[in-house]
Amino acid sequence: MTTAINGGHPFLAKNCRDAGMTSGQLYEARNEGAVRRILDRVFVDSGASDSRELRIEAMKLIAPEHAVVSDDWASWIYGVDTFAPSKRHSLTPSLVVPHGQSRIRIDDLACRQALIKDEDILTIEGLNITTPVRTTADLLRKKWRPHALSATDSMAHAELVTMEEVWDFVVDLKGYRGIRQARNLALLIEPRAASPGESWTRLRVIDAGFAIPEPQFEVVDRDGTTRYLDLAYPELMIAVEFDGAGFHTTESDKEHDRYRRTLITALGFRVIVAESPDIFGDDATFERTLGALLGMAPLDRKW
Numbered sequence: 001m002t003t004a005i006n007g008g009h010p011f012l013a014k015n016c017r018d019a020g021m022t023s024g025q026l027y028e029a030r031n032e033g034a035v036r037r038i039l040d041r042v043f044v045d046s047g048a049s050d051s052r053e054l055r056i057e058a059m060k061l062i063a064p065e066h067a068v069v070s071d072d073w074a075s076w077i078y079g080v081d082t083f084a085p086s087k088r089h090s091l092t093p094s095l096v097v098p099h100g101q102s103r104i105r106i107d108d109l110a111c112r113q114a115l116i117k118d119e120d121i122l123t124i125e126g127l128n129i130t131t132p133v134r135t136t137a138d139l140l141r142k143k144w145r146p147h148a149l150s151a152t153d154s155m156a157h158a159e160l161v162t163m164e165e166v167w168d169f170v171v172d173l174k175g176y177r178g179i180r181q182a183r184n185l186a187l188l189i190e191p192r193a194a195s196p197g198e199s200w201t202r203l204r205v206i207d208a209g210f211a212i213p214e215p216q217f218e219v220v221d222r223d224g225t226t227r228y229l230d231l232a233y234p235e236l237m238i239a240v241e242f243d244g245a246g247f248h249t250t251e252s253d254k255e256h257d258r259y260r261r262t263l264i265t266a267l268g269f270r271v272i273v274a275e276s277p278d279i280f281g282d283d284a285t286f287e288r289t290l291g292a293l294l295g296m297a298p299l300d301r302k303w
């Protein structure tokens with residue numbers, strides 16, 4: 001049985017000798033896949049299981065003592081991926097310090113000052129982190145509108161927050177940037193959303209001026225199989241499905257999608273399939289197609 005590097009605990013690259021290797025050996029280990037980078041400048045044996053405990057241990061190696069982990073990195077500690085697609089592979093965490101405390105730079109990692117109350121900070125195994133509801137409120141305020149909703153849907157899906165408690169939190173916030181967006185989106189949080197793409201599509205539908213569709217609507221096809229429609233207007237027998245690049249690109253994926261939608265169509269549903277280019281950008285064909293089925297003209301796109 002091979003012994004895990006550094007006993008399976010994360011370590012700073014600059015302290016690799018404490019983990020039993022030179023910087024050259026660390027480079028080789030990384031190229032050979034023996035270690036993986038978990039955070040900027042922090043590595044761990046590739047066989048180490050990802051867990052909240054491991055993430056906290058890694059973060060404590062770079063976070064100043066009085067700093068608070070926030071935003072996407074707070075949700076990362078909670079086990080929820082709220083990163084925007086373009087930020088998913090960035091490994092430099094965001095840290096804040098309450099106003100009145102000094103900002104510290106450690107290995108070029110900058111902490112910023114922020115308005116944050118003591119009750120908005122949770123300490124887990126010695127690491128300061130924004131509470132789930134404060135984290136969710138920050139995501140609602142700071143992110144681009146579709147990414148803000150998908151992030152907060154994910155927090156609700158993980159049962160870390162509810163729409164009601166997020167609303168109660170943001171309605172009392174004053175003097176924070178983005179609070180108007182946060183209050184608007186808090187009322188749209190949907191724990192049943194099963195993917196960011198579903199959240200983006202639902203928001204596109206809502207922002208077009210259409211009624212809020214039913215998420216994850218359950219149907220039983222002619223084979224007796226229970227299936228879930230991403231979004232649906234059951235009374236009108238309209239289904240909206242989002243095909244993300246991660247699960248709908250191979251030929252076998254496409255064949256499965258065709259078979260599944262044949263069964264759904266056989267139930268009488270009219271199915272509209274949306275992909276990322278249909279939801280983002282200036283082309284409003286998606287809303288016009290849905291609007292034609294709903295008998296409504298969509299509002300102009302704002303994002």
